[in-house]
Amino acid sequence: MTPSKRDLIILSPIGEFSSRLLDPIVRIVSEAFGFETIPAPILQDIEFARDADRNQYHSTPILQRLAAEAPSRAIKVAALCRVDLFIPILTYVYGEAQLNGRACIVSSYRLEDGLVDTEPEDRFISRMAKETIHELGHTFDLRHCPDPVCLMHYCRNESDVDRKSDQFCRYCKVLLGDAIGKL
Secondary structure: OOOOOOOEEEEEEOOOOOHHHHHHHHHHHHHHHOOEEEEOOOOOOOHHHEEOOOOEEEHHHHHHHHHHHOOOOEEEEEEEEOOOEEOOOOOOEOEEEOOOOOEEEEEOOOOOOOOOOOOOHHHHHHHHHHHHHHHHHHHOOOOOOOOOOOOOOOOOOHHHHHHOOOOOOHHHHHHHHHHHHOO
C-alpha cells in the first residue's frame, strides 16, 4: 500500500524539545516508515501518571490517553518526553508501545546517560531516533528481534542502543512491509 496524504505519523513532544533535536527525529522516522511525519503536541501534562513512591511516570496510562486524544488523521503517534518512565515489572523503560496499536512513548531521561558535554549532539539524536523507531515498530506489530544490530533488538542499556544500527534487519523489514500493506 502506498501511503495517502491522510496517513501520517505524529511525533508529540511533551514539554520542551528544541527543533535541533525534534527536526532530525521527524526526518529519520519519516524515512524509516515512508509516511509523512509531523511534530504536534497532543498531551500537555502527564502528572496523572506520576508514581510518587517511585518518583517515575507509569507509561501505560500515558499511552492510553495519547491514543484516545490523537487526531484521527494520524495512523500512529509517538510521544517524546524527558521524564523517567517505568512499567510495574521493570525498574525503568526507554519507552513503551501498544503492540499493533496506535501509540507509543519514548523518554530521553535515560538515553542521555553516559553522554558528556563534549560529545556531539548527534549521538543523543541517534539514540532518540532509534528508540522512537523501535517503539513505533511495535505499533506496527513488530516484536523484539534476536539480531543485535536490528532496530527491533531489545536494549538493556545505552551501549546496546549505540551498538544497534539505524535499520531494520531483513526479516523485520518484511514484517513491517506486511503490516503497512494491511493498513
